[in-house]
Amino acid sequence: MLKVAVLGAREVVRKLNAAVMRSKQLEQVVKKAALLVAGEAKQRAPVDTGHLRRSITATTERQGTKVLGRVGTNVHYAPHIEFGRKRVITPVRARALRFTVKEFVGKKGRSRLQRNVVFAKRAEAGKPGQKTATWERVAGDRIAKPFLRPALKACEPKIRELVNNFVKQVFER
Numbered sequence: 001m002l003k004v005a006v007l008g009a010r011e012v013v014r015k016l017n018a019a020v021m022r023s024k025q026l027e028q029v030v031k032k033a034a035l036l037v038a039g040e041a042k043q044r045a046p047v048d049t050g051h052l053r054r055s056i057t058a059t060t061e062r063q064g065t066k067v068l069g070r071v072g073t074n075v076h077y078a079p080h081i082e083f084g085r086k087r088v089i090t091p092v093r094a095r096a097l098r099f100t101v102k103e104f105v106g107k108k109g110r111s112r113l114q115r116n117v118v119f120a121k122r123a124e125a126g127k128p129g130q131k132t133a134t135w136e137r138v139a140g141d142r143i144a145k146p147f148l149r150p151a152l153k154a155c156e157p158k159i160r161e162l163v164n165n166f167v168k169q170v171f172e173r
Helices: 009-021 023-044 051-055 076-085 148-172
Strands: 057-063 068-072 097-105 112-120 137-139 142-144
Touching: 023 057, 023 068, 023 148, 051 076, 068 137, 076 142
Parallel strands: none
Antiparallel strands: 057 068, 097 112, 137 142
């Protein structure tokens, strides 16, 4: 039978509890990490109108002794972009899909924006040549353009560094 004695275990527990009591510093570290991820997600989000990019937010929340950082968006189509959708869209309750197409008409310097309504039996998304043409195939005929998960993965080393620096500050006191 092997016995292990840990020297200074009570000191470690005492310092960790003291770190939880300094919740403002911990909240600042979590907030900084969430803001890093939100900034990276905004850079990675596909842009058509810019609405999705502008809607990405970072918040911190306290739940007992836990401090949570959340990064997300409230745009209704964000899950379809992040997790995937079917490449071909067909109407469900109607005979055709209805789109509003914007285009500039006229000569240079005297052009104006014209909106036309177009009906289609089906639409194919993520085709080459579109502004957001870097869609990736997820499974079968589903395509996605993830931006939140890759942002978190890209920021992981910086987040580790932030947490390590916080822990070092706690144990140096």
